[in-house]
Amino acid sequence: MSAEQIIFLIVALVTLVAAFSVVTSRNLIHAALWLILTLFGVAIFYVLLDAGFFAVIQVIIYIGAIAILFIFAAMLTRRVMQDTGPQTNRNWWLGALIALFLFAGIALMLVNWQGFNTSAPELANSGGRISQLGLALVSPDQYVLPFELASILLVAAMIGAIFVAGEKKS
Amino acid sequence: MIPLSWYLIFAAILFCIGLYGVLVRKSAIAILMGIELMLNSVNINLISFWRYRSPDGIAGQAFAIIVFAVAAAEVAVGLALIISIYRRRNSVVADDMNLLKW
Secondary structure, three states: OOHHHHHHHHHHHHHHHHHHHHHHOOOHHHHHHHHHHHHHHHHHHHHHOOOHHHHHHHHHHHHHHHHHHHHHHHHHOHHHOOOOOOOEOOOHHHHHHHHHHHHHHHHHHHHOOOOOOOOOOOOOOOOOHHHHHHHHHHOOOOOHHHHHHHHHHHHHHHHHHHHHHOOOOO | OOOHHHHHHHHHHHHHHHHHHHHHEOEHHHHHHHHHHHHHHHHHHHHHHHHHHOOOOOHHHHHHHHHHHHHHHHHHHHHHHHHHHHHHHOOOEHHHOOOOOO
16 A cells, blocks of 8 residues: 555545534534535645646635634624533434435446546646646636636626625615 | 546545535525535546546636536525525524425
8 A cells, every 4th residue: 555545545534523513413513624625635635636726726715714603603693602402303314314325326337337446647748737727717618608607707706795694784 | 556437436425425415404504515515526527537538738727617606606606695694584494484485
């Protein structure tokens, strides 16, 4: 077992335990902190997959913006944060069953796929990948349309969030 | 060298944990956290397929960037809605949001 595999197993274990704590912990602030740990684990996976750029934007966008937004929202709705009752609804066993069946289905489908155990091919140009990605995002015959759509979506989401959450002055 | 299967199994487990969170949590904020877990597992799948199947192409990375942007927009609008609902009805429990139910 190589060093990479040992790192993978440790990070995967920590990430899965953290993710399970996100969905089971009673206090929403604790759940948000576990979510940060999960997102860090995913960032380490991006590094293992030779996508360092994605690890950086994972830390900046997910941990720096989204997790902080979750903590803000949990604090702004504080009265229910320390809810003493159960945090799951009546049909939690049905939800667990559906999740288990979905996992069994995905695993069955993956095991029957012949490309399942392939190992990674060598990366050709390790230096110019980020510039290649940046050029692809703005070149008209590749991904400029999704890129511009994403920017319009972000502007619309920002305006919508300000409008919905802002105090209405009558 | 890590085989592709490890990443796929890990992403499947993470997706199922997120799905469990979406289905069973009462608080709407916790439901959004489950959605974030699911989006992250999808991103791991996209990046690992890019790395193992077509490392010369760019499509996997471009898809992952769009997923990042959509996740950021989704969580901003979702939390704004939750705060607005909390202001009117003093609750973030998803079962209490039944104005449209009949």
